[in-house]
Each structure stands twice: as C-alpha cells, then as structure tokens.
Amino acid sequence: MTMTETRPEAGAAALPAASGSTALVPESPGLAGWVLTSDHKRVGRLYIGFSLLFLLGALVIGALLGWERVDASDTQLLDDGAIAQFVSLHTLGLAFLGTTPLLLGLAIAVVPLQVGARSIAFPRAAAASFWLWLVGSLVFIGAIAADGGPGGGDPDSVELFLLAFGVLVLGLLLGSICVGTTVLTLRAPGMDLERVPFFAWGSLVGGVALLLTLPALIADLVLLYADNRYQAGFYGGSQGVSGYLAWTTRQPQVYAYALPALGLLADVVPVFARSRQRMVPVLLSAIGLGGFVALGAWAQSIYDLDLVEGIPYVAISLLAIVPVLLVLGVSGQTLAKGNLRMAAPLVGALTAGLVLLAGAAAGGVGSIPALETYGTAWDDGQFLLVVLGGAVAGVAGLVYWGPKLWGRLVPDGSAKGLLTLLALGALLAGLPLLVAGLLDQPAAAVNFVEEDASGALNALSAAGLSLMALLVLGAALLLLRAFSSGSRAGDDPWEGHTLEWATTSPPSPVNFPEPIPLVTSDRPLLDRRAAADGEVAR
Amino acid sequence: MAAVVSSLPPAPPPARPRMLFVGTALAVAAGTVLFAALLGAYLAARDAAGGTTAAWVPAEVTFREVATTVAMLTLVSSSVTVQWAVYAMARSDRRNSYLALGLTALFGLAYINSMAYVYRNMGLELARDEYSLLVYAITGTHVAVLFGAVVFVGLTAFRTLGGRYSAKDTEGITAAAVFWHFTVVVGVAIWAIVFALK
Numbered sequence: 001m002t003m004t005e006t007r008p009e010a011g012a013a014a015l016p017a018a019s020g021s022t023a024l025v026p027e028s029p030g031l032a033g034w035v036l037t038s039d040h041k042r043v044g045r046l047y048i049g050f051s052l053l054f055l056l057g058a059l060v061i062g063a064l065l066g067w068e069r070v071d072a073s074d075t076q077l078l079d080d081g082a083i084a085q086f087v088s089l090h091t092l093g094l095a096f097l098g099t100t101p102l103l104l105g106l107a108i109a110v111v112p113l114q115v116g117a118r119s120i121a122f123p124r125a126a127a128a129s130f131w132l133w134l135v136g137s138l139v140f141i142g143a144i145a146a147d148g149g150p151g152g153g154d155p156d157s158v159e160l161f162l163l164a165f166g167v168l169v170l171g172l173l174l175g176s177i178c179v180g181t182t183v184l185t186l187r188a189p190g191m192d193l194e195r196v197p198f199f200a201w202g203s204l205v206g207g208v209a210l211l212l213t214l215p216a217l218i219a220d221l222v223l224l225y226a227d228n229r230y231q232a233g234f235y236g237g238s239q240g241v242s243g244y245l246a247w248t249t250r251q252p253q254v255y256a257y258a259l260p261a262l263g264l265l266a267d268v269v270p271v272f273a274r275s276r277q278r279m280v281p282v283l284l285s286a287i288g289l290g291g292f293v294a295l296g297a298w299a300q301s302i303y304d305l306d307l308v309e310g311i312p313y314v315a316i317s318l319l320a321i322v323p324v325l326l327v328l329g330v331s332g333q334t335l336a337k338g339n340l341r342m343a344a345p346l347v348g349a350l351t352a353g354l355v356l357l358a359g360a361a362a363g364g365v366g367s368i369p370a371l372e373t374y375g376t377a378w379d380d381g382q383f384l385l386v387v388l389g390g391a392v393a394g395v396a397g398l399v400y401w402g403p404k405l406w407g408r409l410v411p412d413g414s415a416k417g418l419l420t421l422l423a424l425g426a427l428l429a430g431l432p433l434l435v436a437g438l439l440d441q442p443a444a445a446v447n448f449v450e451e452d453a454s455g456a457l458n459a460l461s462a463a464g465l466s467l468m469a470l471l472v473l474g475a476a477l478l479l480l481r482a483f484s485s486g487s488r489a490g491d492d493p494w495e496g497h498t499l500e501w502a503t504t505s506p507p508s509p510v511n512f513p514e515p516i517p518l519v520t521s522d523r524p525l526l527d528r529r530a531a532a533d534g535e536v537a538r
Numbered sequence: 539m540a541a542v543v544s545s546l547p548p549a550p551p552p553a554r555p556r557m558l559f560v561g562t563a564l565a566v567a568a569g570t571v572l573f574a575a576l577l578g579a580y581l582a583a584r585d586a587a588g589g590t591t592a593a594w595v596p597a598e599v600t601f602r603e604v605a606t607t608v609a610m611l612t613l614v615s616s617s618v619t620v621q622w623a624v625y626a627m628a629r630s631d632r633r634n635s636y637l638a639l640g641l642t643a644l645f646g647l648a649y650i651n652s653m654a655y656v657y658r659n660m661g662l663e664l665a666r667d668e669y670s671l672l673v674y675a676i677t678g679t680h681v682a683v684l685f686g687a688v689v690f691v692g693l694t695a696f697r698t699l700g701g702r703y704s705a706k707d708t709e710g711i712t713a714a715a716v717f718w719h720f721t722v723v724v725g726v727a728i729w730a731i732v733f734a735l736k
C-alpha cells in the first residue's frame with residue numbers, strides 16, 4: 001500500500017467568494033464618526049480629501065506665480081514682498097500638502113486591503129498621523145499668510161511656520177510607519193514579500209525612503225527654529241530658511257514623494273491588459289532601486305555647493321531614470337502581449353508614468369555639470385514634472401480603487417479625458433521651464449533679466465499650471481459626484497488580480513470576512529479566475 | 539494496490555516579524571537619520587570653523603566633564619536594566635521585570651536631570667554662536683527623545699503590571715528596549731562628539 005501524505009492546498013480555492021453577501025457594519029454617522037475614526041479606509045479618505053484641496057491651492061498659487069513671470073521686469077499680480085513665501089507655499093505645498101499625502105492616504109486606505117489585512121497596523125497612530133498632518137498643514141498655511149514663510153518679516157510667524165512644518169512632517173512619517181509595518185507584518189498567510197502587490201511594495205519602499213530622509217528635514221527645522229527663536233542669525237534668520245529647505249524640492253529627494261506611483265502603474269497595467277505580469281522580480285527590483293535613488297537627504301547643497309557637480313550626484317541622478325524606464329518598459333511589454341481594455345485607470349497610470357519619465361529624464365540630463373542647469377528654472381520644471389506626475393497617478397488611483405473606497409464607479413469616459421488632460425497639463429507646466437532653465441532663468445524667481453523666449457515659455461508653464469488647477473477641481477467634483485450618486489460598483493469591477501478585489505465594495509470595517517485569504521501566488525484572484533475557467537493557473 | 543491519501547492539518551502560517559517591534563524599528567531608523575543629520579551639521583560647522591577645539595569652543599565654557607561622563611554612564615547602565623527586563627519577562631520573572639523597568643525609567647530621568655545640571659553650569663548662551671546653538675539643539679533634541687523613551691518604558695511597565703506581557707509574549711518590552719537602546723547609543727555618540735572630542 002502506498003501512503004501519500006498531503007497538506008490541504010492553501011490555494012486560490014480558499015479565497016472567499018467575491019460577492020456582495022458580506023453584511024456591512026454601518027460606519028458611525030456624522031462628524032464625530034469622522035473625527036474619532038481609526039478605520040484606515042476613513043483615515044485614508046480624509047487624507048485624500050484634504051490633500052486634493054491643498055493640491056488645488058498650491059496649483060492656483062503656482063499659476064499666479066507663473067503668470068507673474070510672463071513679464072519678469074515687474075510684479076503685477078502678487079505683493080512684491082511676499083513672492084518668496086508664495087514660491088514656498090507653491091513648491092512645499094505641492095510636495096508636502098499635495099502629492100505625498102495624496103499617495104500616502106491612498107496607501108493607508110488600500111494597502112491593508114491589498115495585503116489581506118483586517119486593519120492597518122497601529123490604526124490609532126494612523127488617525128493621529130492624519131490629524132498631525134492636517135493641523136500642521138493648516139498652521140503652516142496660516143503662518144505663511146501671516147508673513148511667516150521663508151523670508152517672512154514676522155519673526156513669530158516664521159517660528160510658527162517652522163514648528164508647523166515639523167509637525168506635518170511628523171504626521172507623514174507616522175503614517176509611513178503604519179503603512180510600512182502593515183506590509184511587513186500583516187500580510188495574509190502565504191503572501192511572501194515577493195508576492196506583495198506592486199502598489200503596496202511601492203508604498204513600503206516610498207515610506208522607508210521618507211523615513212530615511214525627512215528626519216534630516218526635521219533636523220534642519222530644529223536648527224532653523226533655534227536660529228530664528230533666539231535671533232542667532234547663524235543660518236540666515238528667516239532669509240536663510242528657503243536655502244536650507246531647498247533640497248526637499250530638488251532631486252533626488254523629490255522622487256521619494258512619487259515612488260508609490262510606480263507601484264500603481266505596475267499594478268494597473270496587467271489588470272487592463274488582462275494578462276499575468278511575468279516579470280514580477282524585475283518590477284519589485286525597479287521600485288526598490290527607485291527607493292534607493294530617492295534617499296536624497298545627503299544632497300543638501302547648502303552645506304557643499306560642489307556636491308551637485310560631484311560624481312555621486314550625477315550618477316544617482318542618471319540612475320533615477322532606470323526604475324521609471326524599467327516599469328514603463330515592462331508595462332509596455334505586458335500591454336503588447338495582453339488583451340487591452342483602455343479604461344480610465346490605465347490611461348491615468350500610463351500618462352502619469354510618462355510624466356514621471358519626463359521628470360526623471362530631466363533630472364538625469366540636468367545633473368550633467370556642463371549644462372549648468374543647477375539653480376535655474378530647469379530645477380523648477382523637473383520638480384513639477386515629478387510631483388505632478390505623482391499627483392496624476394494619485395487621481396488615477398482614486399478612479400481605480402474608487403469601488404473599494406466609496407463603493408461606486410467613476411464614469412469612464414469623463415475620467416479618461418480628465419486624466420489625459422491632467423497629464424498634458426503636468427507636461428505643459430514643467431517642460432517649458434526646462435527650456436527656460438537653459439536660457440539661464442533663475443530657479444524660483446519672479447523678477448529676473450528676461451531672454452527673448454522667457455515670456456512665452458513662462459506663459460506656457462503658467463497655462464499648464466492653470467489647466468492643472470482647473471482639472472484638479474474638475475477631478476474633485478467628478479469624484480464627489482460619482483462617489484455620492486454614481487453607479488454602484490461590483491466587488492470586482494475590473495477583474496482585478498490582487499486581494500483587495502476579493503472583498504466587498506466598499507469593504508466591511510474588518511475588510512475581509514473570515515477566513516483571511518490564503519495566498520499561493522502574487523496574483524491570487526487571477527489564479528482563482530483561471531481555475532474557475534478551467535485554465536492552467538500558471 | 540490503491541493509494542491511500544491522508545490529510546495533515548494545514549501548515550501553520552510562516553513566522554512574521556512582530557508588529558510593535560517592526561514599527562519601533564522603523565521609528566528607530568528615522569531617529570537615527572535625525573541625529574546623524576544633527577551631528578553631521580555639528581561636525582560640518584566645526585570643520586568650517588577650523589576643526590580645532592580652540593577655534594570652535596568658546597573660552598568661557600566650563601564643561602562639568604565629571605557630570606557629563608556620569609550622565610553617559612548612567613545611560614549606559616540603563617541599557618543593561620532594560621535588557622534585564624526583557625530577560626526577566628522571557629523567564630516569567632515578573633518581579634524582576636517590574637524592578638528593571640522601574641530602574642530604567644529612573645536612570646532616564648536621572649540623565650535628564652544631569653543634563654539640566656550641565657546646562658545650568660556650562661555658562662553658554664544659546665544664541666552666542668553656532669557652536670552653542672548646535673550644542674543645545676542636539677542635546678535638547680536628545681533629551682526630548684529620551685523623555686519619549688521614558689514614557690514608552692513607563693507605559694510598558696503599566697501594561698506589564700496589567701498582565702499584558704508574559705514569557706510567550708515579550709514583544710512590547712522588547713520594542714521598548716530597542717527604542718531605549720537607540721537613545722542610549724545616541725547619548726553615547728553625543729557624549730563622544732560634543733562633550734569629549736568637542
């Protein structure tokens with residue numbers, strides 16, 4: 001007699017049926033329910049809502065600055081003395097109030113679902129991270145409005161600005177710890193790290209990049225606060241602030257804010273190509289490389305201006321092109337081999353990828369010392385391309401995961417057009433500034449010696465930022481309408497590949513009905529569908 | 539002959555890193571960058587000032603070197619006591635665990651007290667020069683983080699008293715210990731760079 005001992009397969013068959021049968025526990029109604037919530041989906045939505053609002057504000061200010069630059073000989077629209085603060089509100093606002101929290105909020109809402117967790121790690125800390133960030137952001141804006149930003153004339157407000165900036169960064173760091181810990185410790189049984197969905201992986205890598213760089217910003221803020229509080233003046237007082245913070249809006253640091261966008265692109269493409277992603281290790285490695293490149297705290301040129309002409313800076317800047325190129329290349333191959341379905345999330349993810357590629361390429365080319373672009377408008381253009389590329393990806397993510405966030409679908413046609421125009425707006429905002437940089441237009445300046453083409457280039461960039469502002473407003477209204485009265489989504493409207501599509505739309509407060517899915521591959525739902533269709537799973 | 543297939547129970551899920559421990563480790567990584575940046579700024583400023591103690595440290599500053607060294611040794615001792623707490627809890631020795639956590643918090647508070655003494659006696663205005671600003675910024679940030687660690691250890695002690703941890707689950711105490719060791723390492727680095735080498 002032959003005896004064979006087998007363990008029950010922890011396979012696709014063990015996944016719960018993707019039906020709407022799970023009874024939903026109603027969310028607490030009213031404002032108190034939102035204020036006191038520690039449900040990661042609600043915390044994520046709060047992050048998303050406010051970051052879109054702040055993104056809109058930062059874009060409007062950017063557009064005003066852009067139109068102001070069209071005639072660089074004089075200021076017409078803005079107060080002359082407040083230009084430096086408007087510039088700070090625009091750039092720091094885009095990075096720390098817009099794109100980063102938008103992608104972090106998306107991660108807080110979606111990543112626990114993607115890894116099959118019943119909640120985020122440290123749910124109350126995740127809620128605290130949002131409130132820290134929100135309060136910090138509001139005070140940050142208020143302090144700048146009270147003449148307290150970089151170069152501000154009111155010492156108390158400058159101190160408040162530095163303090164608020166530190167608080168909002170602490171909030172982002174706390175949120176990153178929650179997301180990172182979720183991916184590292186709360187994955188469904190069987191989900192090894194190499195089976196983690198790409199967006200979850202990108203959020204982990206991006207979060208770690210933030211954790212390993214933004215504390216250096218806090219160190220700068222501590223020194224600047226002491227310098228301003230005790231009027232020591234060793235770091236230039238309020239005039240010196242922007243110089244010490246400049247590295248946070250320059251490459252390579254700027255890549256850390258948009259890194260989850262690469263994961264989003266890698267997750268979305270196979271779903272809409274109706275094809276299995278065969279090059280998982282390549283994509284995971286590419287995103288990991290992106291995280292390495294994005295460790296930009298060392299590149300603080302205020303301490304050493306020669307640094308930007310050194311080999312490490314140039315090498316890292318050129319290396320930054322590789323992850324974007326790899327993710328786009330592999331995605332292109334998947335699309336070519338698949339059965340394409342050109343839906344809005346795919347359009348958004350691909351166009352965001354192209355904007356990011358333009359940003360990374362601009363970073364690489366701009367780092368070549370012979371071009372002498374450092375400190376010119378080239379830096380502004382490169383920053384805009386990367387950060388706005390991340391924002392476009394964030395909006396694409398909202399359309400893709402809308403069913404899981406709100407239980408409803410965004411109209412595909414409108415979303416497709418909107419995402420395409422958003423990407424075009426981002427390119428229009430950033431690319432002309434690259435050319436202006438080659439014409440020696442200084443970075444972050446409004447009044448400067450004009451070249452012949454400067455006016456037209458700045459007008460194009462201002463038009464791009466204005467278009468972006470209008471479209472972000474349009475996106476917010478479209479999402480608001482769709483998520484309040486749009487068509488109800490099924491549990492798996494896109495025929496997704498990853499675990500978030502195995503639960504209801506929207507998910508119950510515990511995310512997954514028992515049992516937690518057992519995972520045997522990187523695309524568990526695709527396996528289940530293939531098994532159901534009688535196909536060979538692999 | 540027919541094959542007989544018998545089932546074994548499902549395989550247990552693979553062992554995972556623990557949540558509080560991993561979260562603390564990520565926080566420690568971030569904290570390491572914070573102090574590396576602060577100490578880097580100190581060393582860069584010292585280098586720019588000529589790199590010698592004579593050119594860098596104001597002549598009127600009088601460090602109580604015994605006090606700073608005793609403070610550092612107190613901190614190092616607290617690393618031993620916090621590890622003692624982990625060791626004791628792993629062996630279900632609750633009494634020793636309570637004692638060790640209490641001593642750890644006490645040593646931490648003693649260090650903060652020592653730093654207050656050093657501040658009071660070194661005769662250095664914060665806004666005097668870049669040196670003074672950096673000294674206060676670095677040591678002040680460390681004291682603030684150490685105070686956070688004291689709170690962490692205190693909360694862990696209360697949870698231990700409430701029966702939350704046992705020999706089978708020492709995660710919370712281990713996480714608190716990891717964070718404590720981090721503050722100790724930073725304290726030693728500050729002592730070496732700021733107070734000993736200056």
